Amino acid sequence: MAALTRLLRASATPSSNCLFSTVVRRGISSLSSEADRKPPSSPPVGPLPLRKDQKERNVQWVFLGCPGVGKGTYAGRLSRLLGVPHIATGDLVREELSSSGSLADELSGIVNQGKLVSDEIIISLLSKRLEEGETKGESGFILDGFPRTLRQAEILEGVTDIDLVINLNLPEDVLLKKCLGRRICGHCGGNFNVACIDIKGENGKPGIYMAPLLPPPECASKLITRADDTEEVVKERLRIYNEMTRPVEEFYRRRGKLLEFDLPGGITESWPKLLRALNLVDHDSKQSAAA
Numbered sequence: 001m002a003a004l005t006r007l008l009r010a011s012a013t014p015s016s017n018c019l020f021s022t023v024v025r026r027g028i029s030s031l032s033s034e035a036d037r038k039p040p041s042s043p044p045v046g047p048l049p050l051r052k053d054q055k056e057r058n059v060q061w062v063f064l065g066c067p068g069v070g071k072g073t074y075a076g077r078l079s080r081l082l083g084v085p086h087i088a089t090g091d092l093v094r095e096e097l098s099s100s101g102s103l104a105d106e107l108s109g110i111v112n113q114g115k116l117v118s119d120e121i122i123i124s125l126l127s128k129r130l131e132e133g134e135t136k137g138e139s140g141f142i143l144d145g146f147p148r149t150l151r152q153a154e155i156l157e158g159v160t161d162i163d164l165v166i167n168l169n170l171p172e173d174v175l176l177k178k179c180l181g182r183r184i185c186g187h188c189g190g191n192f193n194v195a196c197i198d199i200k201g202e203n204g205k206p207g208i209y210m211a212p213l214l215p216p217p218e219c220a221s222k223l224i225t226r227a228d229d230t231e232e233v234v235k236e237r238l239r240i241y242n243e244m245t246r247p248v249e250e251f252y253r254r255r256g257k258l259l260e261f262d263l264p265g266g267i268t269e270s271w272p273k274l275l276r277a278l279n280l281v282d283h284d285s286k287q288s289a290a291a
C-alpha cells in the first residue's frame with residue numbers, strides 16, 4: 001500500500017498538480033461560505049480554455065451522496081470530461097466475481113451467503129485497480145460508492161491522496177419521490193422516471209425542479225417497478241446511509257476537502273452548475289446533454 005501511495009504521488013507532475021489544487025482550493029472556499037445557495041458574483045478562476053488542459057490535470061476525487069442522488073451519473077460524466085476512470089466499488093466486486101482473480105472464490109462465498117464484503121477486500125480490490133491504472137498511465141480517478149464508512153475513509157488515507165470530495169445533496173423527500181418514480185421497460189430495459197418534482201423556493205432556499213423522464217409510446221405499457229424501489233426499502237437505505245456514511249462527510253470537512261453541492265434539479269439544471277462549482281468547461285455539453 002505504501003508503494004502504491006508513493007507511485008501515485010510520484011506520478012503527479014508538479015505543474016499540473018499545482019494548477020489543479022489552486023482551482024480546487026478556490027472552488028471550495030467560494031462554495032463553503034455560500035453552500036451553493038447562490039452563484040458567486042464572479043468566478044474565482046476564469047474558465048479553462050481547452051478541454052485538453054483539463055485532461056492533463058491530476059484528479060483524485062470522491063463522490064458522496066445518498067443512494068439515488070445520482071452519484072454514478074455525475075461521476076460518469078466528469079470522468080469522460082476529464083479523461084480519468086470512474087471507479088465504482090460495486091463494479092470492482094462484480095468484475096472480480098466474474099474473473100479468475102485471486103479473490104473471486106472468497107468473494108462468491110461472501111456474496112452467496114448474503115454477507116457484506118469487508119473493508120479489507122474492498123480496499124484490496126481498489127488498490128489493485130489503482131495500481132493497474134497507474135501502470136496504464138491513468139492520470140487520476142473518480143471514486144463512486146467509496147469510502148462508505150469512516151473506517152474506509154481512514155484506510156483510504158493510507159492508500160492514496162484524495163484532492164476533493166463532492167457531496168451531492170437532495171432533500172430526503174425528493175430522493176424518496178425520485179426513487180419511487182423509477183420504472184424500467186420490461187421489453188427493452190430502458191430506464192425511466194415518472195416522478196415530476198417541482199418544489200418552489202422559499203425562505204431563501206432555492207427551488208428544485210426535475211422533469212419526469214417519460215418513456216416513448218412503445219414502452220409505456222411495459223413499464224415495471226423494481227422490487228426494491230418500495231418506500232420501506234428506500235427509507236431503510238437512507239437510514240443506513242445516515243448512520244454509516246454521514247460521518248465520512250465530517251471526516252473530509254475537517255480536512256477542508258468537502259465540496260457541498262445542493263442539486264438544483266435534474267441533470268439539465270445541475271450539470272452546468274456543477275461544472276461552474278468545479279471551474280470546469282464542457283465544450284461538448286450541448287451535444288451530450290441527452291447522454
Ligand SMILES: [Zn+2]
Nearest residue numbers: 185187188219
Ligand atoms: Zn422499451
